[in-house]
Amino acid sequence: MSIDLSRRNFLRGAAAGAVTAVAAPVAEATPFGPREPKQLPPKAVGMLYDSTLCVGCKACVSACKQANGMPVEQPAHLAAWGEGTWDMAEDISGHTLNVIRVYQNGTMEQKDREKDGYAFVKRHCLHCVDPSCISVCPVSAMRKDPETGIVSHNPDACIGCRYCVYGCPFNVPQYQFDETFGQIAKCQFCNHLQKQGKLPACCDVCPTGASLFGLVTDLQAEAERRLAAKPGEMYTFARGKLGGDRPSHEAPLGEYQPHLYGEKESGGTQVRYLTGVPHEKLGLPALPDHSFAAVSEGMQHTLYKGMIAPLALLGGLVFLARRGVKSHHDEDPSS
Known part of the structure; x- marks a missing residue:
C-alpha cells in the first residue's frame, strides 16, 4: 500500500x-x-494590372512562355481542336506561369459590367509582401529579394515537399506532376530579364498598358489617381513601365471597383488590381489584411x-x- x-x-x-x-x-x-508584419522594401518593384484596359489578346501569355522556356499546353478536351498549334491553357500550371481568364455573365453586352457583361483578369504570382510560401518552405527554396521584393524559387534547394503549393492563399505555386523529376513552377517576374535591364515579358508586350511595371509606391499612387478621377474622363495611360519612355495612349477611364486589390490582402502584395467587376467574381479570393505567415509564425x-x-x-x-x-x-x- x-x-x-x-x-x-x-x-x-x-x-x-x-x-x-x-x-x-x-x-x-x-x-x-x-x-509583426514584414514591410515592403523601399525599392520594391511590382505591377499594376488594370482589368478595364485588358483586351484579352493574351500577348502576355505568349511572351511569358517564350521568356521562360515553357511549352505549349492544352486541356485534353481542346487538344484535338488545336492539334498542338495553339496554347489554350485554362489556368496556371507547372507549364504555364501566366494566364488570362474571362468573366462572363448573361448577354455579355458590355465590357467590365457585372451583369450582362464580361471582363478579363490576369492570373499569376502576386509576390506577397509577407509570403506564406517562404514561411512554410523548410529548406529556403522560396526566397524574397531584399531589394526588389520579388519572390523566386530555387529548384536546386527544393526537396519537392510542395508545402508552398498548400500554403499559398492565391494557389499560385504549381508542381509538375507530369514530369519524372518535377519541379515547382511560378512566376518569378522575369527576374532574369530585369537583371539585364529589361521589363518583365508580360509588361513589355502589353499593347494597352493593362500590365504596367514600376516601383510599387509609384504604382500605388497611379492607382489612386485613377480611382479618384471621374469615370469616362479621358486619361493618359502609360505602357510598359510607369515613367518610361514609351508612347502613352489616351482612353476614357473605366468605372472601377472602389477597392485596390492587393493593397492589403494577406499583408499586401506587389501586384495590384484595378477592376470594373467585383474581385470575387474574377476569382480573386477575399482575404484578411494580415498575412497567414504572420499568424502561424x-x-x-x-x-x-x-x-x-x-x-x-x-x-x-x-x-x-x-x-x-x-x-x-x-x-x-x-x-
Missing part, C-alpha cells in the same frame, strides 16, 4: 509541477496573435517561448499516466 501511495503522490506531484511550469511562461508570454513563437509546448505535452502525458494508474487500482480489489 505504501508503494502505491508513494507512486500516486509522485505522479500527482509531477503533474502539479508540470502545470506550474507551463503556467508561469504562459502568463509572461505574449498572447497568441500575429507577429506568431503562434509558433509564442508556443515555444520558454518551452511552453514541450512542457504542456509533458504535463498531458503525466496526467494520462496518473489517470491510468488510478483506473488500474480502482479495477483491482487487491490494491
Whole structure:
C-alpha cells in the first residue's frame, strides 16, 4: 500500500509541477496573435494590372512562355481542336506561369459590367509582401529579394515537399506532376530579364498598358489617381513601365471597383488590381489584411517561448499516466 501511495503522490506531484511550469511562461508570454508584419522594401518593384484596359489578346501569355522556356499546353478536351498549334491553357500550371481568364455573365453586352457583361483578369504570382510560401518552405527554396521584393524559387534547394503549393492563399505555386523529376513552377517576374535591364515579358508586350511595371509606391499612387478621377474622363495611360519612355495612349477611364486589390490582402502584395467587376467574381479570393505567415509564425513563437509546448505535452502525458494508474487500482480489489 505504501508503494502505491508513494507512486500516486509522485505522479500527482509531477503533474502539479508540470502545470506550474507551463503556467508561469504562459502568463509572461505574449498572447497568441500575429507577429509583426514584414514591410515592403523601399525599392520594391511590382505591377499594376488594370482589368478595364485588358483586351484579352493574351500577348502576355505568349511572351511569358517564350521568356521562360515553357511549352505549349492544352486541356485534353481542346487538344484535338488545336492539334498542338495553339496554347489554350485554362489556368496556371507547372507549364504555364501566366494566364488570362474571362468573366462572363448573361448577354455579355458590355465590357467590365457585372451583369450582362464580361471582363478579363490576369492570373499569376502576386509576390506577397509577407509570403506564406517562404514561411512554410523548410529548406529556403522560396526566397524574397531584399531589394526588389520579388519572390523566386530555387529548384536546386527544393526537396519537392510542395508545402508552398498548400500554403499559398492565391494557389499560385504549381508542381509538375507530369514530369519524372518535377519541379515547382511560378512566376518569378522575369527576374532574369530585369537583371539585364529589361521589363518583365508580360509588361513589355502589353499593347494597352493593362500590365504596367514600376516601383510599387509609384504604382500605388497611379492607382489612386485613377480611382479618384471621374469615370469616362479621358486619361493618359502609360505602357510598359510607369515613367518610361514609351508612347502613352489616351482612353476614357473605366468605372472601377472602389477597392485596390492587393493593397492589403494577406499583408499586401506587389501586384495590384484595378477592376470594373467585383474581385470575387474574377476569382480573386477575399482575404484578411494580415498575412497567414504572420499568424502561424506568431503562434509558433509564442508556443515555444520558454518551452511552453514541450512542457504542456509533458504535463498531458503525466496526467494520462496518473489517470491510468488510478483506473488500474480502482479495477483491482487487491490494491
